[in-house]
Amino acid sequence: MTARYGPRVALLVVDVQNDFADPAGSLYVAGGEKIIDGVNAEVSAAVDAGSPVFYSQDWHPARTPHFVTDGGVWPPHCVAGTTGAGFHPDLVVTGEVIRKGVDGADGYSAFSVRDPASGHRSATVLEERLVRLGVSTLVMVGLAGDHCVRESALDARLLGLTVLLPLAHTRFVNLHPGDDERAVAAMRDAGVLVA
Numbered sequence: 231m232t233a234r235y236g237p238r239v240a241l242l243v244v245d246v247q248n249d250f251a252d253p254a255g256s257l258y259v260a261g262g263e264k265i266i267d268g269v270n271a272e273v274s275a276a277v278d279a280g281s282p283v284f285y286s287q288d289w290h291p292a293r294t295p296h297f298v299t300d301g302g303v304w305p306p307h308c309v310a311g312t313t314g315a316g317f318h319p320d321l322v323v324t325g326e327v328i329r330k331g332v333d334g335a336d337g338y339s340a341f342s343v344r345d346p347a348s349g350h351r352s353a354t355v356l357e358e359r360l361v362r363l364g365v366s367t368l369v370m371v372g373l374a375g376d377h378c379v380r381e382s383a384l385d386a387r388l389l390g391l392t393v394l395l396p397l398a399h400t401r402f403v404n405l406h407p408g409d410d411e412r413a414v415a416a417m418r419d420a421g422v423l424v425a
Contacts, residue, residue, distance in 0.1 A: 235279035240365040241272055242340060242356075242386075243285045244372030244379050244400075246321045249307040249314035251373060256314055257307040259374045261401045263318065268399045269371045270322045282363055283325030284356060286340035286372070286382065289315055294334035295346040302346065303405075328356050338378050341385035357389055367392040371399035376413035383422045393422045 235241070246269060249255035251262035276283050288308035296302045308315040310332070317323050331337030335352075336344045342351045360368070368391045370383055379400050386393045395417060402410035418424050 235276045235281040235369070237280055238364055239276075239279075239281045239367040239369065240360060240363065241276040241281055241283045241325075241369045241371070242382065243269055243273065243283065243321070243325075244340060244370060244382055245286055245288055245308075245374070246318050246372050247288060247308055247314065248316050248318055249288075251318040251321075255307070256305050257403075259401045259403055262373050263320075265371070265373075265399050265401060266318060266320045268396075270320075272369065272371055272396075272399060273322050273324065276369070277324060282359075282365070284340070284359065285317070285323055285325055285327045286356075286378065287315070287317070287327050287329050288331050288337055288378075289329040290331045290337070291334050294331070296331060296334065296336050326359065328354050330354060339381035339385045340378070341382060341389070360389075360391070365391070367394065369394045369396075371396065373401060375400040375402040376405075376409040377403060380413040380417055383417050384420050387420045387422060393417075395422050395424045397424060 249257050250259045289310045292309050297306045328340050336346050341356050344351045368386050383393050
């Protein structure tokens, strides 16, 4: 898939952070570091065509129900201000950063966060930014395909955006065997253009 960037197309780079993309990270996504050159090529193509680029970033407090230490399912990761929460040093970052999970909410989607106790969802600023820019198509790359990429893609489709997902530029956690295949099927069912 070759993304055609332009004024009504945006690129969203999802969570290419040290805890996910570095083999020493606390929640390493196997092969996460191997997508960075391809992601950077997408960033370059987007910038050259005048497309806005956004980056989502997990930015959790040290204590949150999102973590297994406080009743969640995930090991502590991307704690605000730590090296693990930083973007991978090889990633080209040139655009607005959308932080998620800041107040302890489950921050899977770049578009919304969910209170782990009440289930209440609230929006991040990403939709507002895309509407203001007149974006109708969103290209998505990053980590991980079966969680934050999937949830961001599904939210984008609910907002009526055309979503392009080049699989070469994502990797999957596979907490449960087959999560990758189920995530791709769910995105395709929602109309995400996966290639």
